[in-house]
Amino acid sequence: xxxxxxxxxxxxxxxxxxxxxxxxxxxxxxxxxxxxxxxxxxxxxxxxxxxxxxxxxxxxxxxxxxxxxxxxxxxxxxxxxxxxxxxxxxxxxxxxxxxxxxxxxxxxxxxxxxxxxxxxxxxxxxxxxxxxxxxxxxxxxxxxxxxxxxxxxxxxxxxxxxxxxxxxxxxxxxxxxxxxxxxxxxxxxxxxxxxxxxxxx
Numbered sequence: 001x002x003x004x005x006x007x008x009x010x011x012x013x014x015x016x017x018x019x020x021x022x023x024x025x026x027x028x029x030x031x032x033x034x035x036x037x038x039x040x041x042x043x044x045x046x047x048x049x050x051x052x053x054x055x056x057x058x059x060x061x062x063x064x065x066x067x068x069x070x071x072x073x074x075x076x077x078x079x080x081x082x083x084x085x086x087x088x089x090x091x092x093x094x095x096x097x098x099x100x101x102x103x104x105x106x107x108x109x110x111x112x113x114x115x116x117x118x119x120x121x122x123x124x125x126x127x128x129x130x131x132x133x134x135x136x137x138x139x140x141x142x143x144x145x146x147x148x149x150x151x152x153x154x155x156x157x158x159x160x161x162x163x164x165x166x167x168x169x170x171x172x173x174x175x176x177x178x179x180x181x182x183x184x185x186x187x188x189x190x191x192x193x194x195x196x197x198x199x200x201x
Contacts (some may be wrong), residue, residue, distance in 0.1 A: 025062030097182025
């Protein structure tokens, strides 16, 4: 299911609950109850706090503040709450684009194995001959030569989406996995004419 959305106030509530526990490990249900937040939202916040190095989660699921956050002042907590929300929002954007990639696979007009391998950063020179599209005769053509100046797995920078990696090349389409905004399928001609991508050096 989709990642839950949360606000800075939710993060502050979790941090307060962890601080009040005086370094005692709180499991997910107790932490959610203490912070008066849903379990799903609490788990998402804990995951982002762990990503940011502000909390630790043991193998038993118990959560504690990282040592250097136990007596944090209000300003660092505000900064941490902002960064946790920002990180969650970024992950939600990337997740939404993954759904688009599944849709592209389902709606592929050519070899589905090629689409799948492109998603994982590999090229398939010939149609597989085994997928439903190939068996129906739609995937048997060789891939069109792309006019893109970039190769699969090249690091690139887009002036709007920022840095990313070329994840797929097929005919007049170029798919890039951007670090902050997920997968985007771009028209090769538009990329060339408008100078949308540059190598990330």
